[in-house]
Amino acid sequence: MAQKRVSREEWVRRVRELEESGETAAAFARRRRWNAKSLTWWRWKLGQETPPEFVELAVTEPEPLADERLEVVLVNGRVIRVPPQFDRDDLATVLAVAEDA
Known part of the structure; x- marks a missing residue:
């Protein structure tokens, strides 16, 4: 008995169901x-044709x-560590206090 040829649209549907199922291709x-090798090949083939999606970052x-x-x-001997963005007036005040202490 000859096997029925499966249309491209049917393979698209099957691959979509596979992806939604979360199962392995073999188990699905x-x-x-169904033929697991054919399903795997169609998943690969359709994935090659899918344009890349852009994600906004x-x-x-x-x-x-x-x-x-x-x-x-x-x-x-006192050490003062100053972050990259600092207020000059605040630093001057801290230095004056630290030197006098």
């Missing part, structure tokens, strides 16, 4: 008495690395 085909500023900090060592 076995339960339906949000651009964020990277966190400053600890190594980017400025380290100020005072004559009295």
Whole structure:
């Protein structure tokens, strides 16, 4: 008995069902008495034809690395670590207090 030829549209439907099932191609085909190799080939073939999808990404500023900090060592031995973005007036105040202490 000759096997019925399966249309491309039918393979598209089968592959979609396979993907939605979460099963392996072998298990999915076995339960339906389909040829697992044909199912796998069609999944590959249809995947090759699918245009890539673009995903929108949000651009964020990277966190400053600890190594980017400025380290100020005072004559009295005190150490002040300053982050990359700092207020000059605040730093001047901290330095004045640290030197006087």
